[in-house]
Amino acid sequence: MNGPVIHDANTLPVDDNVNPYAFSVDLDGQWFLQKGKMIAYYGRIEFHGIGHGYLDALIRTSFHSPMHAADWVVAEGRGKMLLADRSFDVNSYDLEDGNLTVRSGNLLAFQPSLSLKQSIIPGFLTLIGTGKFVAASNGPVVFAEPPIRVAPQALVGWADCPSPCHHYDHQYLRGVLGGVRAWTGFGGTSGEEHQFEFVGAGTVLLQSTEQLMEEIPTGETPEQDGVPHASPHNQPSMPRMPGQLGDLQRRFGL
Amino acid sequence: MPFRLLNSRMVEARVVPGQRMFSQRGAMLAYKGDVSFTPSITGGQGGVMGMIGRRIANEATPLMTVEGDGTVMFGHGGHHIHVIELNGETLYVEADRLLAFDGSLQQGTMFMGSQGGVMGMVRGQVTGQGLFTTTLKGKGDVAVMAHGGFIELPITPQRPVHVDPQAYVAHRGDVRNKLSTAIGWREMIGRGSGEAFQLELSGQGTVYVQASEEKL
Numbered sequence: 001m002n003g004p005v006i007h008d009a010n011t012l013p014v015d016d017n018v019n020p021y022a023f024s025v026d027l028d029g030q031w032f033l034q035k036g037k038m039i040a041y042y043g044r045i046e047f048h049g050i051g052h053g054y055l056d057a058l059i060r061t062s063f064h065s066p067m068h069a070a071d072w073v074v075a076e077g078r079g080k081m082l083l084a085d086r087s088f089d090v091n092s093y094d095l096e097d098g099n100l101t102v103r104s105g106n107l108l109a110f111q112p113s114l115s116l117k118q119s120i121i122p123g124f125l126t127l128i129g130t131g132k133f134v135a136a137s138n139g140p141v142v143f144a145e146p147p148i149r150v151a152p153q154a155l156v157g158w159a160d161c162p163s164p165c166h167h168y169d170h171q172y173l174r175g176v177l178g179g180v181r182a183w184t185g186f187g188g189t190s191g192e193e194h195q196f197e198f199v200g201a202g203t204v205l206l207q208s209t210e211q212l213m214e215e216i217p218t219g220e221t222p223e224q225d226g227v228p229h230a231s232p233h234n235q236p237s238m239p240r241m242p243g244q245l246g247d248l249q250r251r252f253g254l
Numbered sequence: 255m256p257f258r259l260l261n262s263r264m265v266e267a268r269v270v271p272g273q274r275m276f277s278q279r280g281a282m283l284a285y286k287g288d289v290s291f292t293p294s295i296t297g298g299q300g301g302v303m304g305m306i307g308r309r310i311a312n313e314a315t316p317l318m319t320v321e322g323d324g325t326v327m328f329g330h331g332g333h334h335i336h337v338i339e340l341n342g343e344t345l346y347v348e349a350d351r352l353l354a355f356d357g358s359l360q361q362g363t364m365f366m367g368s369q370g371g372v373m374g375m376v377r378g379q380v381t382g383q384g385l386f387t388t389t390l391k392g393k394g395d396v397a398v399m400a401h402g403g404f405i406e407l408p409i410t411p412q413r414p415v416h417v418d419p420q421a422y423v424a425h426r427g428d429v430r431n432k433l434s435t436a437i438g439w440r441e442m443i444g445r446g447s448g449e450a451f452q453l454e455l456s457g458q459g460t461v462y463v464q465a466s467e468e469k470l
Binding site: 140 | 331
């Protein structure tokens with residue numbers, strides 16, 4: 001180990017990790033970022049909130065839901081831009097005419113060639129198309145192939161495979177001893193009674209700990225019959241407003 | 255070798271029929287195949303007597319039994335993981351640092367006072383480990399957790415190793431440990447170096463140290 005590596009605008013990696021916790025984007029055009037994830041940049045880059053002026057069109061082409069676009073920023077220009085998130089591990093992923101669903105809080109940034117949609121599963125976002133995106137995780141990401149059952153807190157996302165279902169495992173609560181256990185609570189629980197089960201072809205992304213990253217609101221779904229609703233738990237009634245008016249601001253075009 | 259490190263914080267374990275494995279409750283991240291997780295009422299081996307012993311010794315960390323046929327991925331709290339392979343030696347480790355271990359290993363508790371007498375007990379207090387520690391003996395693998403990376407230091411009869419009690423994780427082999435103190439007048443007036451207590455390990459074996467002074 002020699003001291004810290006000193007980078008300048010030319011030696012910063014091109015669309016690659018600087019270290020496990022920071023990612024360098026070689027910007028020429030547009031990228032979409034979650035608010036507050038840019039830590040430094042070289043060059044001429046402007047950051048605009050989505051939803052006003054000519055950027056309003058992006059809601060139609062890239063975000064598809066006006067409700068959560070307020071949490072995103074467009075970085076526009078030329079230069080190198082560094083992204084990081086609370087020293088979590090950061091990784092970039094390439095999608096080629098594919099789809100990937102990721103926990104809303106883990107997605108940091110994506111190329112405009114991808115389109116971002118709300119997943120049917122509350123708290124998750126789906127990226128569709130071809131392009132690169134950057135996501136954070138608590139600990140390095142491990143890729144696994146279905147069939148697999150995953151502890152809910154360890155799940156970061158999944159690509160190409162069908163959406164997961166719930167799996168409950170209470171095998172040890174059967175029989176006489178199990179009955180006593182279930183009835184008295186004696187012996188405690190294993191903490192592993194509930195998993196997400198994945199089947200089919202695809203890839204499942206796991207993080208290395210069971211500590212979740214904070215979710216960001218993915219927006220409300222229309223109140224309609226047949227549309228699964230997010231529970232009030234993961235949909236705060238107030239949109240997140242880091243130092244500004246959030247959704248209100250967007251609505252008034254400020 | 256049932257354990258395989260996937261990265262510094264995640265380990266994959268192969269579970270085969272007829273062989274049990276113990277792991278800390280809630281540390282399973284994912285699994286493939288047909289595997290069941292049963293909370294171990296007795297918290298490990300040795301039946302009810304073993305449980306009582308561990309309860310008294312305050313070494314009763316919530317464990318679960320992992321059985322079946324498949325692979326399981328373990329990780330906990332973002333801590334670094336190290337796999338220690340035992341070939342008949344004894345591993346001394348705090349129970350809450352155990353992520354998972356082979357069911358073939360013999361689990362026991364050891365009274366700190368039996369090594370180093372009163373100073374051993376003082377040591378337990380200073381390191382926050384209490385008066386007892388867990389032992390694992392036999393042939394098998396243990397996945398141990400630490401805050402920060404692992405450093406493995408060999409101990410030979412000629413070269414004892416001094417370790418900061420807070421950075422100490424585990425040790426194995428034929429090792430005697432004692433607490434050495436360097437308390438002088440500076441410590442008394444609160445101008446100490448902060449390194450008044452050190453753990454001196456001598457004999458033949460290995461000590462595992464974490465790159466942090468934080469407890470788990």
